[in-house]
Amino acid sequence: xxxxxxxxxxxxxxxxxxxxxxxxxxxxxxxxxxxxxxxxxxxxxxxxxxxxxxxxxxxxxxxxxxxxxxxxxxxxxxxxxxxxxxxxxxxxxxxxxxxxxxxxxxxxxxxxxxxxxxxxxxxxxxxxxxxxxxxxxxxxxxxxxxxxxxxxxxxxxxxxxxxxxxxxxxx
Numbered sequence: 001x002x003x004x005x006x007x008x009x010x011x012x013x014x015x016x017x018x019x020x021x022x023x024x025x026x027x028x029x030x031x032x033x034x035x036x037x038x039x040x041x042x043x044x045x046x047x048x049x050x051x052x053x054x055x056x057x058x059x060x061x062x063x064x065x066x067x068x069x070x071x072x073x074x075x076x077x078x079x080x081x082x083x084x085x086x087x088x089x090x091x092x093x094x095x096x097x098x099x100x101x102x103x104x105x106x107x108x109x110x111x112x113x114x115x116x117x118x119x120x121x122x123x124x125x126x127x128x129x130x131x132x133x134x135x136x137x138x139x140x141x142x143x144x145x146x147x148x149x150x151x152x153x154x155x156x157x158x159x160x161x162x163x164x165x166x167x168x169x170x171x
Contacts (some may be wrong), residue, residue, distance in 0.1 A: 019108060021115045024069030024082060031079045033059045039098040043135045063095065070115050072108050081108040083116055092120045094130040113143045120165040127165055131158040
C-alpha cells in the first residue's frame with residue numbers, strides 16, 4: 001500500500017491533501033521530464049548554465065526502467081515530485097529529488113526523502129548521500145543531511161552531504 005502524508009494542496013480551501021508515493025512507471029517519463037525541466041529552471045541561478053546545455057534537462061528513463069525512481073502524486077494522481085536513488089556500496093546515492101514548482105514547500109520533498117530513508121533501511125544501506133547544489137542546501141540540512149565537503153560538478157561547486165540511516169529513523 002502506498003505511503004501517505006497530509007499537506008496543503010495549492011488552491012484547495014480545505015488545506016489538506018494526501019500524497020502517495022509509488023514506483024515510477026515508463027508512462028510517467030514525459031511528465032517527469034517536464035517536471036524536472038520546470039523544477040530545474042525555477043532557480044534563476046541555474047537558468048543560464050542549464051539552457052546552454054539543454055541535453056541535461058531531459059531524463060533518460062533509466063531510473064524508471066531499473067526500478068530506482070519513486071513518484072509522489074497528489075490525491076488526484078497528479079505527479080508532484082520524484083526521487084531516484086542508486087546503490088553505491090553500503091549507501092544509497094540520491095541522484096534526483098525534484099518537486100513541481102507549484103508544490104514546493106508543501107512537504108513533497110520531505111516525504112520523498114522519508115521514502116528514500118525507508119527504502120535504505122529495507123536494503124540495509126548505512127546512509128543516504130547527495131550532492132546538493134547551493135539553493136538546495138538548506139532543504140537538505142532541514143531534513144537531517146550533514147554537510148561533509150565540497151565537490152566540483154559540471155555546473156559549479158556542490159555540497160557533498162549524507163544522512164546516516166538507523167532502524168526507525170526518518171526525517
